[in-house]
Amino acid sequence: MAVTPWIFNTNPTKDGEDVKAAVANRLPGQLEQRTQNLKDRLDLLQAGKGLYLFDAALDAAVLAGNAVYWDKTTLSYKQALAAMDLDPATSTYTLRDTALCEGLVLDKSSATRGTVQLFGLLQDFDFTNTIGSSGATPAEAGAYYLSGQTAGRLTKQKPAVGIPVMVLHGDGSARINPQQREVLEDHVHYRFELFARPAGTIAPPIAGERYVFVIADPSQPGWLPADDPVFAGMAPEGAVYGYNLAVHPELDRVFPPQPTESHYVEADGVAVPRDQCLANANGLWWFNDCYGKAPWIRDYPDESSSSSSSSSSSSSSESPACDAGAALEQLGYVRRGEHTKKLNLWFTKMVFKTQASTVTSLRPKPGSAITIEGCTDGLPATQGDLQIGVDLNMSVEAGHSGYLALKRMEGQKFLQGPMVEGVKAGTNIEIVPVAGESEVDALGYNYGKFLINVLDPNSGASEGVMELDDLGGVNEDSTDDVFFLAFPQGRDTFLRAKLVVPRLGVPTNPKLELWFWFLARTTGVLPDFTLSMRRLPRPDGCTPVALPTTDTPVVLTQCTGSLSIKTYVEVVSAQFTIAEGDTVLYTLSRAGSTDGYAADVGLLRQGYRIVGT
Numbered sequence: 001m002a003v004t005p006w007i008f009n010t011n012p013t014k015d016g017e018d019v020k021a022a023v024a025n026r027l028p029g030q031l032e033q034r035t036q037n038l039k040d041r042l043d044l045l046q047a048g049k050g051l052y053l054f055d056a057a058l059d060a061a062v063l064a065g066n067a068v069y070w071d072k073t074t075l076s077y078k079q080a081l082a083a084m085d086l087d088p089a090t091s092t093y094t095l096r097d098t099a100l101c102e103g104l105v106l107d108k109s110s111a112t113r114g115t116v117q118l119f120g121l122l123q124d125f126d127f128t129n130t131i132g133s134s135g136a137t138p139a140e141a142g143a144y145y146l147s148g149q150t151a152g153r154l155t156k157q158k159p160a161v162g163i164p165v166m167v168l169h170g171d172g173s174a175r176i177n178p179q180q181r182e183v184l185e186d187h188v189h190y191r192f193e194l195f196a197r198p199a200g201t202i203a204p205p206i207a208g209e210r211y212v213f214v215i216a217d218p219s220q221p222g223w224l225p226a227d228d229p230v231f232a233g234m235a236p237e238g239a240v241y242g243y244n245l246a247v248h249p250e251l252d253r254v255f256p257p258q259p260t261e262s263h264y265v266e267a268d269g270v271a272v273p274r275d276q277c278l279a280n281a282n283g284l285w286w287f288n289d290c291y292g293k294a295p296w297i298r299d300y301p302d303e304s305s306s307s308s309s310s311s312s313s314s315s316s317s318e319s320p321a322c323d324a325g326a327a328l329e330q331l332g333y334v335r336r337g338e339h340t341k342k343l344n345l346w347f348t349k350m351v352f353k354t355q356a357s358t359v360t361s362l363r364p365k366p367g368s369a370i371t372i373e374g375c376t377d378g379l380p381a382t383q384g385d386l387q388i389g390v391d392l393n394m395s396v397e398a399g400h401s402g403y404l405a406l407k408r409m410e411g412q413k414f415l416q417g418p419m420v421e422g423v424k425a426g427t428n429i430e431i432v433p434v435a436g437e438s439e440v441d442a443l444g445y446n447y448g449k450f451l452i453n454v455l456d457p458n459s460g461a462s463e464g465v466m467e468l469d470d471l472g473g474v475n476e477d478s479t480d481d482v483f484f485l486a487f488p489q490g491r492d493t494f495l496r497a498k499l500v501v502p503r504l505g506v507p508t509n510p511k512l513e514l515w516f517w518f519l520a521r522t523t524g525v526l527p528d529f530t531l532s533m534r535r536l537p538r539p540d541g542c543t544p545v546a547l548p549t550t551d552t553p554v555v556l557t558q559c560t561g562s563l564s565i566k567t568y569v570e571v572v573s574a575q576f577t578i579a580e581g582d583t584v585l586y587t588l589s590r591a592g593s594t595d596g597y598a599a600d601v602g603l604l605r606q607g608y609r610i611v612g613t
Contacts, residue, residue: 004036005109006055050120050176052106058114064107065129066152067165067178068116069100077105077116079152082145082161085385101146101165101178104130122166123173130154134172141170146178192251194284194343195221196267196296199244204299208322210289211300221247223286223295234282241295243284256281257347264346267295279347290322297341362386422447428454466606469585470496477602479566484519484602487529487590494589499608501582503538507612511575514554514586515609518571519602520563527595531556531573531588538581551587552576568604575611584608 010030017023041054057076062068068077080101084093104122108114127135131144131154144154146163154165164179199222201215218230226235226242235242245252256279257263263279265272277295278285292298363382364370371389374381405419422445425431430453431446433439438448473493477486487493501512514533518526532551539545555574563569578584590601 004033004040005107006037007033010034050122051118053103053116053118055109055113056116058105058108058112058116060111062105062108062114063129063152064105064114065125065127066105067101067103067130067146067154068105068152069098069102071097076112077102080146081151082148082159082163084161095161098151099146099161099163100180101163102180103178104166104176117176118178119176121173122176125172125174127168127172127174131156131168135168135174136170136172138170141168143167144174188349190254190345190347190349192248192345194243194251194265194295194345195223195248196341196343197222198294198296198300199224199247202300205291207291209291210322211291211294218244219247220244226285231283236278236280236282236285238287239278239285240289241286243286245283251345254349255279255284258349262348266344266346268342279345284345293322295341295343362388421445423450423452425452430454467498467500468495469498470494472496472589474603477600479519479521479602482604484604486521486600486602487592488600489592489597491592492590493592494587495603496585496587497606498583498585501578501580501584501610503581506578506580506610510578510580510610510612512578512584513575513609513611514573514606516571516588516606517568517604518559519568519604520565520599521602522597522599523562523565524597524599525562526559526569526601527590527592527597528558529556529571529588529590529601531586533576533584533586535576535578536583536585537579538583551585554586568602578610 007030010027012027013023041052058068059071059074059076059078062077062079067080069080070076071078078098081096081098083096083099085096087094103116103118106115106117106122106125125135127133127140129152131140133140140156142156143164144156144166145158146161146165147153147155148159148161149155164177166177167175169175198211198213199220200213200217203212203214205211213225216224216228218224218228222244223241224230224244226239227233228242230244230246231242245255260280265277265279276287276293278287286295288294294300362372364372369391371391372381372386373379373389375385375387401421403418403421404416406414407417407419408415422441423431424443424445432451432453433446434449434451438446438450440446471485472495473488473491474495475486475488477484485495487495501510514531516529518529520526531554533554534548534551536548537545554576557572557574559569559571588603588606
């Protein structure tokens with residue numbers, strides 16, 4: 001039964017409160033609850049049903065019905081959990097504090113206070129928070145153990161660390177009796193009769209010789225050569241045979257012994273020395289393949305040696321020479337029968353080691369990206385509380401050619417597909433890299449982001465041939481054997497020129513921009529030049545076209561910084577619309593009489609560029 005919560009403080013009626021039932025009945029109700037608490041406790045004591053801890057400190061996560069243990073750090077009861085820890089100092093397992101269950105929580109009077117039943121009979125109780133259901137049916141009856149998976153819960157199936165807590169009667173009642181004992185010392189005794197025969201076909205020797213496998217068959221029960229692939233190279237030094245556990249499932253299910261030293265092998269009732277037969281974590285091994293010393297009868301029948309010529313090694317290392325045996329053995333007298341041989345394996349196993357669900361050690365496969373670390377310190381570990389991660393910080397090996405690449409992942413699959421490995425410009429192709437997002441190797445192949453332009457094969461001639469119509473005061477000059485056109489200081493001058501737009505190969509929606517290389521003849525800021533143009537469209541056959549008679553101004557981006565003498569810059573005009581076959585006239589002017597630049601300005605080169613959209 002649950003105990004009515006105790007009320008620590010009462011609230012008598014105060015001056016000024018409304019006269020109503022809730023106020024008038026408040027104090028009597030609180031006194032009634034206190035009285036019921038005292039009665040519940042007296043009833044429990046009178047019935048002698050159990051041992052209770054009233055007003056116990058509880059963790060806020062604890063629910064009524066949970067199994068609890070005492071946490072010495074927080075000084076409160078918390079949800080119990082069956083678990084163990086590895087003591088690195090002694091390499092032994094010990095029960096974790098959470099496994100030291102003290103009882104079940106009957107009720108909670110507040111978020112952190114309640115009643116814990118330590119021992120005795122518990123009746124008329126809802127065990128939903130204990131076992132997941134009410135516990136009031138015969139099917140739910142039985143012994144219950146502390147869960148190793150869900151904190152605070154009990155389980156009917158005995159876990160690896162089996163700690164009995166209660167016996168459920170199936171009628172809503174239970175006998176509470178937590179067992180605080182070292183369950184890790186519990187063990188189970190096993191005895192198995194081994195298959196005393198070779199797993200395959202052998203050629204029987206004569207006295208003083210060895211048995212030789214003609215055919216080793218891992219699908220048969222018995223003993224195989226120790227170097228058989230089924231053992232994956234795990235045979236100890238000197239072993240000649242290994243027991244085929246895979247076809248003896250009853251033994252394989254609980255093998256190996258724990259501890260491994262707890263095994264004993266007898267042959268026809270006689271103990272087999274450890275240097276003759278040994279069990280370890282990797283299997284059961286036999287160390288003598290001489291005549292009469294193998295784990296089968298002396299003259300085991302060879303059913304197919306006459307029809308088979310294949311052979312298999314019988315040992316994993318060089319075995320010592322066989323002796324002919326004692327004199328009586330040489331005469332055919334042996335201690336065991338010739339037609340029967342009974343091998344028995346006896347061993348013990350710790351109870352918690354008999355559970356297939358218990359992982360005793362875990363380590364990543366060599367070269368794997370899996371990491372296994374201790375939960376507390378984050379260092380590599382194989383036992384205890386472990387956390388598993390994946391290290392995808394793999395090494396990178398560059399320089400591999402090919403056009404196939406891993407494009408993306410879908411679930412556990414990498415999706416592979418073709419990609420362009422590199423692009424190189426061919427004839428009349430221009431590749432413009434995107435700054436910071438592309439590379440060009442020594443062979444001229446481009447990687448990353450870039451722009452591809454198609455070059456007009458006539459663009460070089462169009463750009464290079466500028467027809468000068470008028471040098472309005474502009475002179476030819478040179479410096480250091482470099483010729484240029486000079487716009488003199490002190491007077492206004494201009495240059496009138498003409499260019500012809502190609503009739504073929506012009507891009508869609510063509511626009512034209514003009515560019516000029518200006519040479520500084522003294523140190524200072526270059527003067528501003530003005531630019532204008534006049535476009536003469538190509539006539540459409542005999543259809544007359546009116547001759548344009550006026551120029552249109554064109555913006556010319558000026559360089560504003562100071563230039564040193566004998567340095568030059570490129571100045572580019574704004575783009576303007578043209579069409580195939582146009583003739584473009586342009587005028588480049590300098591107001592030398594007023595611009596204040598105290599020297600000539602040289603024109604080293606001029607040209608144009610056609611772009612499209």
